[in-house]
Amino acid sequence: MKHLPIIALDFPSGSEALAFLDLFAGKPLFVKVGMELFYQEGPAIIETLKQKNCRIFLDLKLHDIPTTVQKAMNRLAALGVDLVNVHAAGGKRMMQAAVEGLESGTSAKQSRPNIIAVTQLTSTSEDIMKKEILIDRPLEETVLHYGQMAYESGLDGVVCSVHESKAIHEHISPSFLTVTPGIRLPNDQTDDQKRVATPAFAKEQGVSQIVVGRSITKAANPIAAYHQMIKEWERQPYENENC
Ligand code: C5P
Numbered sequence: 001m002k003h004l005p006i007i008a009l010d011f012p013s014g015s016e017a018l019a020f021l022d023l024f025a026g027k028p029l030f031v032k033v034g035m036e037l038f039y040q041e042g043p044a045i046i047e048t049l050k051q052k053n054c055r056i057f058l059d060l061k062l063h064d065i066p067t068t069v070q071k072a073m074n075r076l077a078a079l080g081v082d083l084v085n086v087h088a089a090g091g092k093r094m095m096q097a098a099v100e101g102l103e104s105g106t107s108a109k110q111s112r113p114n115i116i117a118v119t120q121l122t123s124t125s126e127d128i129m130k131k132e133i134l135i136d137r138p139l140e141e142t143v144l145h146y147g148q149m150a151y152e153s154g155l156d157g158v159v160c161s162v163h164e165s166k167a168i169h170e171h172i173s174p175s176f177l178t179v180t181p182g183i184r185l186p187n188d189q190t191d192d193q194k195r196v197a198t199p200a201f202a203k204e205q206g207v208s209q210i211v212v213g214r215s216i217t218k219a220a221n222p223i224a225a226y227h228q229m230i231k232e233w234e235r236q237p238y239e240n241e242n243c
Contacts, residue, residue, distance in 0.1 A: 008059075010214075029055070031055070
């Protein structure tokens, strides 16, 4: 199946998100609904997007005590989305509770949404980790440790940067999903992201799925930017390419 970049629908309202989707004239898309859009529109936006044949990553990054996360995941499962996530920093018991909640909330007619764990945000650098979060270990070691915890807790994969994807597949499991934001075309601005890469480099690193927001949604021509992302994914990367 052709790789579909996940488009981050980071819009302040449903009407703006739907106007953006109209540009694609009904093409099947994989979209990400984050906090901004979900908190504004609530679960109704998920139903609307499903009617438009979108696959949906509901990116709410749950991080709370295990019982709360379990109950929240039970409710999210009922929305019938394809992918949800938690912060691995919530620990193993919280991640196991998330899986239990998703399983209990999935009806017999549905399949359980995949669940992945955020390792370190792609806006976090090793310097921020050390000085602000007081994690005094190399970034890749932390990402691998969080990934291993997610794997042992029964999750399906992680959110990480492109730069850690290969190590995760080598050290944890080749089939563990790596979903990577921080994707930019070679001449794009990096904005607030710190660990960025191009789609070609992502593919070369064995990434399972790329997530792209502003490089498509804020592009002068979003359709052209979307196709450029796919073309970049499909081409051979330059050696050691990076943004
Ligand atoms: O606009 P940009 O491509 O930077 O958007 C990236 C998207 O991925 C945003 O919606 C952001 O919330 C999300 N994300 C991220 N880093 C993570 C997890 C999610 O940037 N670790």
